[in-house]
Amino acid sequence: MPPTSRPRALLVPAAALLALCALPGAASTASAAPGAPALAPAPTTSRVALGAVPVTVPSDLAWAPFDRPRSVDVPAGWTASVWARPTKPRLEAWTPDGRLLVSRPADGVVTRLTPGPGDRATSTPLLTGLRKPHGLAFDGSSLYVAQSNQIERYAYADGSVGGPTTVLTGLPDTESPDLKGAYAHALKSVAVGPDHTLYVSVGSTENASASDRTLDPERASVLQVDPADGDYTTYAHGVRNGTGLAVAPDGAVWTAVNNRDNLPYAYHRDYDGDGSDDYGKVLPAYVNDHPVEPLARITPGRDLGWPYCNPDPDEVRGVKGAALRYTDRAFVRDVQLNAGSKKLDCTTLPPVEQSLPAHSAPLGLAFTRTPLPGLGDGALVGVHGSWNRTPPRAPEVAFFAYADGDLGGQQTIMSGFQDAAGDRWGRPVAAVQGPDGALYVSDDLANAVYRLAPPA
Numbered sequence: 001m002p003p004t005s006r007p008r009a010l011l012v013p014a015a016a017l018l019a020l021c022a023l024p025g026a027a028s029t030a031s032a033a034p035g036a037p038a039l040a041p042a043p044t045t046s047r048v049a050l051g052a053v054p055v056t057v058p059s060d061l062a063w064a065p066f067d068r069p070r071s072v073d074v075p076a077g078w079t080a081s082v083w084a085r086p087t088k089p090r091l092e093a094w095t096p097d098g099r100l101l102v103s104r105p106a107d108g109v110v111t112r113l114t115p116g117p118g119d120r121a122t123s124t125p126l127l128t129g130l131r132k133p134h135g136l137a138f139d140g141s142s143l144y145v146a147q148s149n150q151i152e153r154y155a156y157a158d159g160s161v162g163g164p165t166t167v168l169t170g171l172p173d174t175e176s177p178d179l180k181g182a183y184a185h186a187l188k189s190v191a192v193g194p195d196h197t198l199y200v201s202v203g204s205t206e207n208a209s210a211s212d213r214t215l216d217p218e219r220a221s222v223l224q225v226d227p228a229d230g231d232y233t234t235y236a237h238g239v240r241n242g243t244g245l246a247v248a249p250d251g252a253v254w255t256a257v258n259n260r261d262n263l264p265y266a267y268h269r270d271y272d273g274d275g276s277d278d279y280g281k282v283l284p285a286y287v288n289d290h291p292v293e294p295l296a297r298i299t300p301g302r303d304l305g306w307p308y309c310n311p312d313p314d315e316v317r318g319v320k321g322a323a324l325r326y327t328d329r330a331f332v333r334d335v336q337l338n339a340g341s342k343k344l345d346c347t348t349l350p351p352v353e354q355s356l357p358a359h360s361a362p363l364g365l366a367f368t369r370t371p372l373p374g375l376g377d378g379a380l381v382g383v384h385g386s387w388n389r390t391p392p393r394a395p396e397v398a399f400f401a402y403a404d405g406d407l408g409g410q411q412t413i414m415s416g417f418q419d420a421a422g423d424r425w426g427r428p429v430a431a432v433q434g435p436d437g438a439l440y441v442s443d444d445l446a447n448a449v450y451r452l453a454p455p456a
Contacts (some may be wrong), residue, residue: 034179047411048075048374055450056081058120065425065446072416075374077455084121084449086111089442091189091364092432092449093136093143099159100432100440102145102449103189105132110145112159119451126161127154134247135189139196139227146188148173153202153227164306168230171202172219173296177203181300188244191253198225199253200232203241207260208307210337213237220306222255222298240306244365244381250405256362256381257294261388263287263310266335267318273350280335285320288389289313292329292355293362294379295407297399298330302350305331309346310339311355326355327409355406359386359393364430367402370437373454375400375413380431380439383417392422397431397441397452414441414452 020203037377058065061082066398072080089102100113100121106132113121127133127145135146143154143161150169154161172179173186185203190238192198204212204220212219217232222242224235236242236255244256254304265271271278271286289445291310296302305311309331313324317332331346338344356362371377378401385395396415401408426446431439 002199006083012372021225038418048413050074050415051076051123051415052078053078054131058082058118060119061085061216066448070164070425071271072414072450073412074414074452077373079453081119081442081451081453082448083119084123084174084348085447085450086113087447088448089429089449090187090367090444091134091136091423091430092442094432094434094439095143095156095159095406096141097159098270098435099164100434100449101126101136101443103133103136103145105134105148108133110136110351111152114159121449132187135191135201137175137190137192139192141174144190144192144198144227146190146200148186149175151188151198151225167198168200168225168231168232171200172205172215185241185243185258186202187243188242189336191247193247193253194251196227196248196399198227199211199223199235199245199247200225201239201242201245201255203243203258204306207262207334208334208337209408210307212307222253226302227386228287235300236302238304238306240304246367248297248379248402248405249377252441253298253406254379255294255296255298255406256356256363256365257304258363259293259295259312260306260310260357261287261359263290264320264336265285269318271318271320271340273320280370284390287358289324289358291332292326292352292358293360294329294352294364295354295356295365295379297350297405297442303344304352305335305344305346305363308334308344309350310334313355313357314317324357326357346449354409356381356383356398356410359389361387361393362398363428364432364442366432368436369433372399372433372437372439375399375401375411376423377426378409380433381410382428382430382441384427384429385424392424394418395424395427397428397439414439414450418442 055070088106094327110127112126132148149166152164161219190200222236225232240259242255311329312332314322316322328351381398387394397419429442431441441450
């Protein structure tokens with residue numbers, strides 16, 4: 001299906017645009033899809049300054065890494081505390097009666113965290129014996145749980161659930177016969193639209209595999225599912241690993257994507273300075289910043305390019321040291337799988353609305369319930385940090401201002417998990433706003449859920 005979302009016009013300095021057009025094989029980032037109108041600029045918010053605050057830890061929760069003092073960087077006046085210590089917590093969802101559910105795929109458990117006295121929670125299992133449960137979403141009193149191979153629905157009431165109803169089955173995971181255990185992105189995410197439609201992310205089999213786009217269900221995609229009968233269609237294509245999946249206040253579906261690794265250089269020129277043509281080579285200095293990790297509004301039939309097209313941050317394509325930009329990023333062909341642009345014409349794809357730097361590893365995505373002090377409304381992204389970049393991309397919680405159906409640029413609102421040598425004691429996965437206005441952040445390295453509280 002052709003992409004249907006409307007791109008925004010890109011503003012590129014004249015000198016940079018002239019240089020860009022002169023590059024071999026480079027397409028101008030100033031051109032939107034044919035016939036598309038220019039849209040309003042992305043919302044902006046005054047960036048908040050961060051300062052270090054100690055992480056408050058109840059004494060009976062003070063095992064490693066909290067067996068020594070820890071601090072995080074947060075906006076002025078905010079506080080941070082360890083609220084609970086579930087093992088390897090991942091995605092989160094608030095229940096209608098004010099409890100926080102946290103998925104724990106490694107243990108096959110969904111944990112129920114009930115706010116208690118003393119700025120902490122009591123922890124009890126809600127569901128056990130599941131197959132890598134990951135995504136959680138409520139539609140009224142119905143809880144949807146995304147296991148690695150299927151989606152189930154539970155009736156929720158008073159802190160408990162009834163028996164499961166299977167909504168969708170046959171999703172690919174490590175147990176799928178054709179994969180023989182080799183599936184890089186088995187965890188699934190789920191979101192619910194205002195019309196009760198489900199959206200399910202299905203990650204790619206591997207780093208770059210064109211065959212994923214021909215399978216049923218299509219991998220590297222977002223599926224649209226009718227919860228009444230399990231019928232589904234492919235809603236968005238080329239979404240390598242859209243772990244972040246959320247519905248905005250206006251009903252639009254957004255995804256935060258883990259993009260590919262080891263991207264070959266796409267131009268016939270010397271990039272590393274050794275005097276030779278670097279076309280098709282995997283160059284660490286280039287891979288460090290390419291491709292970006294999309295934060296995109298998806299619409300029926302939208303294509304995010306993988307594995308044929310890669311969103312590019314360079315203001316001047318393929319030039320070492322060129323300025324990097326993360327808003328409205330257009331695509332460059334993948335020379336490994338789309339060298340002649342025969343598989344997909346990357347110039348036809350609408351630019352990506354927002355993005356994070358390469359290898360940020362965005363995971364959880366959620367929109368705020370109420371405006372945050374000094375920040376306003378926005379999207380929250382758990383940034384896990386890189387696993388193979390040098391130097392490593394640091395973990396954080398990122399905020400993107402939201403207004404009029406669009407997102408502004410990335411702002412860090414919680415960091416300090418990584419030292420100068422790249423060693424880490426924590427890795428945020430997701431952040432959701434609670435009924436009390438505080439943010440609740442899961443961390444699957446520190447085995448913690450933090451309560452990040454703004455000033456009253």
